[in-house]
Amino acid sequence: xxxxxxxxxxxxxxxxxxxxxxxxxxxxxxxxxxxxxxxxxxxxxxxxxxxxxxxxxxxxxxxxxxxxxxxxxxxxxxxxxxxxxxxxxxxxxxxxxxxxxxxxxxxxxxxxxxxxxxxxxxxxxxxxxxxxxxxxxxxxxxxxxxxxxxxxxxxxxxxxxxxxxxxxxxxxxxxxxxxxxxxxxxxxxxxxxxxxxxxxxxxxxxxxxxxxxxxxxxxxxxxxxxxxxxxxxxxxxxxxxxxxxxxxxxxxxxxxxxxxxxxxxxxxxxxxxxxxxxxxxxxxxxxxxxxxxxxxxxxxxxxxxxxxxxxxxxxxxxxxxxx
Amino acid sequence: xxxxxxxxxxxxxxxxxxxxxxxxxxxxxxxxxxxxxxxxxxxxxxxxxxxxxxxxxxxxxxxxxxxxxxxxxxxxxxxxxxxxxxxxxxxxxxxxxxxxxxxxxxxxxxxxxxxxxxxxxxxxxxxxxxxxxxxxxxxxxxxxxxxxxxxxxxxxxxxxxxxxxxxxxxxxxxxxxxxxxxxxxxxxxxxxxxxxxxxxxxxxxxxxxxxxxxxxxxxxxxxxxxxxxxx
Ligand SMILES: [Cu+2]
Numbered sequence: 205x206x207x208x209x210x211x212x213x214x215x216x217x218x219x220x221x222x223x224x225x226x227x228x229x230x231x232x233x234x235x236x237x238x239x240x241x242x243x244x245x246x247x248x249x250x251x252x253x254x255x256x257x258x259x260x261x262x263x264x265x266x267x268x269x270x271x272x273x274x275x276x277x278x279x280x281x282x283x284x285x286x287x288x289x290x291x292x293x294x295x296x297x298x299x300x301x302x303x304x305x306x307x308x309x310x311x312x313x314x315x316x317x318x319x320x321x322x323x324x325x326x327x328x329x330x331x332x333x334x335x336x337x338x339x340x341x342x343x344x345x346x347x348x349x350x351x352x353x354x355x356x357x358x359x360x361x362x363x364x365x366x367x368x369x370x371x372x373x374x375x376x377x378x379x380x381x382x383x384x385x386x387x388x389x390x391x392x393x394x395x396x397x398x399x400x401x402x403x404x405x406x407x408x409x410x411x412x413x414x415x416x417x418x419x420x421x422x423x424x425x426x427x428x429x430x431x432x433x434x435x436x437x438x439x440x441x442x443x444x445x446x447x448x449x450x451x452x453x454x455x456x457x458x459x460x461x462x463x464x465x466x467x468x469x470x471x472x473x474x475x476x477x478x479x480x481x482x483x484x485x486x487x488x489x490x491x492x493x494x495x496x497x498x499x500x501x502x503x504x505x506x507x508x509x510x511x512x513x514x515x516x517x518x519x520x521x522x523x524x525x526x527x
Numbered sequence: 528x529x530x531x532x533x534x535x536x537x538x539x540x541x542x543x544x545x546x547x548x549x550x551x552x553x554x555x556x557x558x559x560x561x562x563x564x565x566x567x568x569x570x571x572x573x574x575x576x577x578x579x580x581x582x583x584x585x586x587x588x589x590x591x592x593x594x595x596x597x598x599x600x601x602x603x604x605x606x607x608x609x610x611x612x613x614x615x616x617x618x619x620x621x622x623x624x625x626x627x628x629x630x631x632x633x634x635x636x637x638x639x640x641x642x643x644x645x646x647x648x649x650x651x652x653x654x655x656x657x658x659x660x661x662x663x664x665x666x667x668x669x670x671x672x673x674x675x676x677x678x679x680x681x682x683x684x685x686x687x688x689x690x691x692x693x694x695x696x697x698x699x700x701x702x703x704x705x706x707x708x709x710x711x712x713x714x715x716x717x718x719x720x721x722x723x724x725x726x727x728x729x730x731x732x733x734x735x736x737x738x739x740x741x742x743x744x745x746x747x748x749x750x751x752x753x754x755x756x757x758x
Contacts, residue, residue, distance in 0.1 A: 288663075297664040347662070377669050378651035381574065381691045392574040396693040400657065431665050436690030438653040438667040450671035456575055456650050 244335065251336030254329050258321065259337075267340030277317050280403060287343035288400060288434035291417050293352035296431040296439035301349045305334045307418070314414045353429055353441065356495075359421045362503035366496075370504025372472040373497050375457060375465070377440060382407035385460040387508040392459055400434045407436075413509035424502045444494035447479035552744040553719040554752060558600045558710050558730060561757035564591035570694040572627075575650050579627030584694060587632050588734045596714025597732065597756060599633050601684065601698075604706035604718065605727040605739070613637050615705040615720055621645060622687075622697065624652050624668075629687065629697030631709070638682060638703050644668070644675045651691055658685040661701065665690075684731065698733060722746070730754055 256265075262281040264271040269283035282289070291308050292300040309330050312320035321330060338344040360366070374380065374387075382397065384390040387410035399405045408415075417427040431439030451473050457466050482490065568586040572579045590598040620636040621643040622629050636642045646652055646668045655665040660681040668675055679701040689695035700707070708716040723746040731737045735756040744750045 296666060297662040376671075377667065378691075381651055393691045393693070396573065397690055398693075433663075433665065436653070436655065436665070438655065438665040438690075440667050443667055443669050443672060446669070446671045453649060456578065456670070459575070 247332045247335045248339060250329075251332035251334070254325065254333045255336050258325065259333065262317065267337065279316050279405075280401075281317075283401065284337050284340035286400070286434065287341035290432040290434060291427075292349075292430050292433070293355075293426060294350045294430060295353060295441070296433060298350035299343060299347055301352060302331075302334055302338075304349075305337065306330055309334060311418065313416045315412075315416060353426070355422050355425055356499075359425070359502070360496075360499050362421075362506065366500045366503045367507050369472065369497065370500035370502065370507075372469050373444075373501040374504055375461065375469050376446060376451070377443060377501070378456075379501075380457075380460050382436065383410065385465075387411065387505065397436045399436070405435055410505055410508035421499070421502050421506055424505055425498060428501060428505075429498060441498075444497040445482060445490055446476075447482050448473050448476045449478050551720045551722050552747060553717060553749045554604075554721060554726070554728070554742060554744060555715070555717040555749055556602075556752040556754070558597045558602075558714045558716070558732075559595040559753070559755045560589075560591045560597045560714075560735075561595075561755040564595060565589065572694075574692060575627065575648075578648050578650050579692060581626055584626075584628060586694075587628070587696070590712070592712045592714060594713070596710070596712065597735075598710055598712050598714065599732065600710040600714070600716070600756070601633060601635075601700055601729075601731045602708045602710065602716045602718065603702075603729045603731070604704070604721070605729050607704040607706045608722050608724065611705040612720065613640075613705050616702070616707070619643070622699075623647050624689075624695075627652075627689075627692045627695055629695060631697075633698045633700060633709050635700045635702055635707055635709065636679065637705075638680060638701055639678055641676050641678050642699070644677065646670070646673055646675075652689045652695070653691055655688045655690055656685055656699065657688070658683055658699075661685075686733075728752060730756065732756055734758075 255263075260271055262271045262273050262277065263269055263284060264274065264281075267284035269281045271281065274281050287299060289300040289304065289308075291313075292298065292304045294300060294304070308318075309325075310320065310322040312318045325333070379387075380391050381393045382389075382391045384394065384407075389407045389409035391407060394407050397405050397407065415423055415427065417423045417432070427437070429439060429441040431437055454466050454469065457469070477485070477493075485493070567590075570584040570586055572584060587599070592598055616635055616637060620634065620640060622631070622634050623645045624630075625647040627648060634642070644654060649670045651670060652668045653665060654668055654675060654677075656663045658679070660683045661679045663685075664677070666675065679699070682701050682703045684698060684700045687697045687699055700709075706718050706721060708718050710716045721744050723744055725741060725743045728740050728742055729737060730740070735758065738754060738756060740752055740754060742750050742752045
């Protein structure tokens, strides 16, 4: 039985040396982690000072959007305690990324009282204030932001054909429910909308242009496909693979569209794949069809804002709108 | 021989006891509205009148039935016994959007279990949840999208709303044990399969808030717990 003792000893020896080694590497990991945390805490502390000077008057000392000036503002300042953000690159319901928050602070929000802070603050100032803003909601400690949605860096150009298709997508998705048949923000559901805080909110009038979520087709694409959290604007990303045979009844469009426009939609529907044809397509083919329709909708929405007059742009009505 | 007899006697003694225990008891009762129930409030249909307006809509946030029975109260055991059978709550969990209202108005669903949300109306609805522990969502469900599937990780009660039809409000109750019930149109409820013991019972109503009561259940017996709730 002597050999058993030896094996036992050997086990103890190797075991201890192994655990000793893992202890060593854990110590260096801990060091790196500790340094990372120390940097984060320093950034949050610097951010707090920036916040007190630049943000607190509107967003409040507690970050709840109830600063001394908040009452007079419409739209109201963001409440950071909820973790809900309109302008994100991430899917609906997700936290925003640090970059999303950075962009909103740096570029400001058009048609609101949020100025573009990049003119007044350094890049580091903004990074710090973003770190501080995140401390107002416990969600940033509990969850990670989801992966941002993919947006083509070179969007397809708008054509007459894509704008026509986009107009039909707009009818199919019933964007008109809130935004109205011509995109003037006057759809049948427009009157009674509220944001998650119970404040009245109006659907965006696309004729105005100057989107809160940023300029250009990629920003419009982002808003439609991630949704604007905390507002009635949902995410439409998964809804583009509609088949021809799902639209026998178009009578609900009669609420806002003349017959000629419904006939136009009927003509379009006659050209698209049926459910059986969709099922035969490969995943790539399906995705490229969905993506074509996503951009078509962007092109149509964009075409509506080009009709906006300078007068409207200068004397915009500053009640809150989604977008 | 003598030993064998003793074993039999012991088994015969234990068996009925075990049977009693495994049967468990149940809790039943009625929730009533205290005071004069307000008249039902009719909701104005502002959109999709030919789909939503087929039948009159009433404000569902306070439904009082016959003999003041209070509907849509969630009854929950707050100190549940371990190892309950989730299938007691049902096998499929679904909400239907039919005539622009959520059926059921209050939907129980176990954690990590698919909840199917159907659009039977063939018009646009959006599914907008106001959860805190589970990530909230706001997704569109256009006319061609018949079914949306969602699962929830954490137990929590939260509203689901449709912004297109502002009167559409329902509640999703995510649960991590099977000892829950929702009162019917007469205010009645029943929770089954409870082992003997003393339980804290919570009654939650979206408008009338929360009350808690204690109840003792004996093995194999049915305990009755009636409560009333007021504004
Ligand atoms: Cu609806």
